[in-house]
Amino acid sequence: MPPDNAAAPTPGAPNAEDAMAAEWAAALAEAAPSSSSSATDLLTSAEQVAPAQFANFASGSGPTAGNDINMILDIPVQLTVELGRTRIPIKHILQLAQGSVVELEAMAGEPMDVLVNGYLIAQGEVVVVNDKFGIRLTDIVTPSERMRRLSRG
Numbered sequence: 001m002p003p004d005n006a007a008a009p010t011p012g013a014p015n016a017e018d019a020m021a022a023e024w025a026a027a028l029a030e031a032a033p034s035s036s037s038s039a040t041d042l043l044t045s046a047e048q049v050a051p052a053q054f055a056n057f058a059s060g061s062g063p064t065a066g067n068d069i070n071m072i073l074d075i076p077v078q079l080t081v082e083l084g085r086t087r088i089p090i091k092h093i094l095q096l097a098q099g100s101v102v103e104l105e106a107m108a109g110e111p112m113d114v115l116v117n118g119y120l121i122a123q124g125e126v127v128v129v130n131d132k133f134g135i136r137l138t139d140i141v142t143p144s145e146r147m148r149r150l151s152r153g
Contacts, residue, residue, distance in 0.1 A: 081113070084105055123138055
């Protein structure tokens with residue numbers, strides 16, 4: 001989250017997030033040029049899906065409906081990539097020391113869950129680009145599947 005005294009970005013000038021996204025997209029495209037699910041494709045498909053999710057929201061409020069969605073685009077959300085989970089007793093937690101290994105329920109090579117504010121939205125595989133970890137999305141959870149999981153929840 002930027003500090004309160006941060007200067008507003010100049011319209012038309014690329015910000016740090018856009019530059020980072022472009023760097024990741026270029027690195028992923030370079031790492032897997034034959035892959036059909038490059039970062040650019042994923043961003044493009046996400047941009048195509050987003051307006052459809054809010055079509056009903058925008059349709060009923062008149063001529064300014066297109067501007068309503070812009071009001072929420074800058075709201076920060078918590079994105080989490082879950083490697084795995086396990087349940088262990090407190091007595092084992094108290095015995096943990098540097099070098100201890102905690103076994104997780106997830107299997108090696110299994111897709112990682114991508115959560116937004118605690119809700120599963122996608123799955124992917126871990127990648128390393130420029131000495132930083134990232135995740136390549138391999139499966140996007142459809143809005144109908146998210147609703148079905150919420151109702152079971």
